[in-house]
Amino acid sequence: MNTEEQLKTSFFHKVSISDGARGQLREFLNSQTENFPRGIFEPFVQMIKEDFRTIVIELDNGDGKYFSFSEIHRLNPLIGEIFGELLVQNDQGHKVISVYDRDRLGSMFQGARYHQTREGGSIHTDNVNVPEPWDYLYMSCVSPALAGGENILVDGLRVHQELKASYPNALKELELPFVWEMRGVADELYRAPIITYNEEGEPLFRHLRPYMESAHQKAGEPLKDEQLYAIDVLDALTNSSEFQVRYRMKKADILLTKDAQVLHGRTCFSDAIEAVSLEDYEKGKGKTLKRTMERLWVRKGANDD
Numbered sequence: 001m002n003t004e005e006q007l008k009t010s011f012f013h014k015v016s017i018s019d020g021a022r023g024q025l026r027e028f029l030n031s032q033t034e035n036f037p038r039g040i041f042e043p044f045v046q047m048i049k050e051d052f053r054t055i056v057i058e059l060d061n062g063d064g065k066y067f068s069f070s071e072i073h074r075l076n077p078l079i080g081e082i083f084g085e086l087l088v089q090n091d092q093g094h095k096v097i098s099v100y101d102r103d104r105l106g107s108m109f110q111g112a113r114y115h116q117t118r119e120g121g122s123i124h125t126d127n128v129n130v131p132e133p134w135d136y137l138y139m140s141c142v143s144p145a146l147a148g149g150e151n152i153l154v155d156g157l158r159v160h161q162e163l164k165a166s167y168p169n170a171l172k173e174l175e176l177p178f179v180w181e182m183r184g185v186a187d188e189l190y191r192a193p194i195i196t197y198n199e200e201g202e203p204l205f206r207h208l209r210p211y212m213e214s215a216h217q218k219a220g221e222p223l224k225d226e227q228l229y230a231i232d233v234l235d236a237l238t239n240s241s242e243f244q245v246r247y248r249m250k251k252a253d254i255l256l257t258k259d260a261q262v263l264h265g266r267t268c269f270s271d272a273i274e275a276v277s278l279e280d281y282e283k284g285k286g287k288t289l290k291r292t293m294e295r296l297w298v299r300k301g302a303n304d305d
């Protein structure tokens, strides 16, 4: 098995739900009952709790027509809470965030949040806006882009091995505190290292460069040369194809990652000219939907270890 195959089998898993399970979901959606068929997703809770760091769950049966946009939107919080507690992701108290391009000219480098732009790059973890750690990133594809928009998944454990083996000075620097902002959540700064370790000694990452650069500026503490060197090395590694798996999510795919061990990003994308947001689509203001992902941040239950 070559390295690439190994990376795919130990790091990236794709699973599909059965026709029977799909039927149960259909019945639930049609009947408007409260009895959500949780059992369908419980095996995946076990998978992500154990060795699997990235799972793609295919809900649809291949042609993307089984569930409507609104049905996927309705299912997401119900599926997400099977994995744990859903966290608030902005100052308006939202637990489900729509990731779509608000404005073709929007940019993270001018203060926008990543999920509001069409920009690619900036491979990162999502656990940067709040100091407290959480566990799983849940992304659901309501609609793919017209062009581009591949998801990039980076094996943080292998990046850490490479840092340790070849760039020990950069690693040491990444283990020291940096300044972070809580963009979109609160107007505060906090300090935390980019790399910390869990009880098993495995590395945990916290990284989103534009937010950190802007936090250092706000704090009046420009990044030092050693810090810039360390972040440059990290970014160079996370952008290397040998540590990446790329996957273009289809309609009704769900991506689950252990956020602190799987850095992620996407390639830039374009929607159709006439594409509209899900809100406008549901109001009948357009027939084509923009690339729309729904994102949940999940903290696994206290008794789940």
Ligand SMILES: [Fe+2]
Pocket: 114, 124, 125, 126, 264
């Ligand atoms: Fe993200």
